[in-house]
Amino acid sequence: MFTGIISKVAKVEKAEKRNGSLFFIIQKPKGWTIKTGDSIATDGACLTAIRVNSKNYTVELMPETLNKTSFGKKIPSMVNLELPLKLKDKVDGHFVLGHIDAIGKIEKITKQGLSSIYQIGFPKSFSKLVVDKGSITVDGISLTIVKVLNNAFTVALMDYTLNHTTLGQKKVKEPVNLEFDIIAKYFTRSKK
Numbered sequence: 001m002f003t004g005i006i007s008k009v010a011k012v013e014k015a016e017k018r019n020g021s022l023f024f025i026i027q028k029p030k031g032w033t034i035k036t037g038d039s040i041a042t043d044g045a046c047l048t049a050i051r052v053n054s055k056n057y058t059v060e061l062m063p064e065t066l067n068k069t070s071f072g073k074k075i076p077s078m079v080n081l082e083l084p085l086k087l088k089d090k091v092d093g094h095f096v097l098g099h100i101d102a103i104g105k106i107e108k109i110t111k112q113g114l115s116s117i118y119q120i121g122f123p124k125s126f127s128k129l130v131v132d133k134g135s136i137t138v139d140g141i142s143l144t145i146v147k148v149l150n151n152a153f154t155v156a157l158m159d160y161t162l163n164h165t166t167l168g169q170k171k172v173k174e175p176v177n178l179e180f181d182i183i184a185k186y187f188t189r190s191k192k
Helices: 063-068 124-129 159-164 182-190
Strands: 008-018 021-027 039-042 045-052 056-061 078-082 102-112 115-121 135-138 141-149 152-157 175-180
Touching: 021 063, 021 078, 039 056, 115 159, 124 175, 124 182, 135 152, 175 182
Parallel strands: none
Antiparallel strands: 008 021, 008 078, 021 056, 039 045, 039 078, 045 056, 102 115, 102 175, 115 152, 135 141, 135 175, 141 152
């Protein structure tokens, strides 16, 4: 489990397809202790380190992961990273599972002082999970929905978030990984 508070951005040093899977070799952030088998949220997707050395680590993206995430559409050069939540940790964002629900698309970016408003489209089938001032995870980042539109929502990104995550480099029409709030999912499921 994660919180959606990105602690590092790292370079994808190499991406290689083998036997239907995609393997990323990711630069290991300074000061991070990672061992084989550890889970790491990578642009929001919970991925397992299958090989680790002093400078980088390798993760495997199975066909299911490629179908559900933006990684199947575009291989990133940089990724947002978060280590799993420990029981003693403070929860600054919201509870994030690292299970991507859908691929969204950046439809519009509007500057507002030092911050930016991103309009992100999503598949209509998830519309019941998106509410004004609700939580959502975009590329692993815990964000608050500003406004719900027709099959889209807006989020406001402050200068700090733009400079310390990969969203500041993303452009209109680029795909993003979306994880809808777990509480909204359970609530919606209980109403069926």
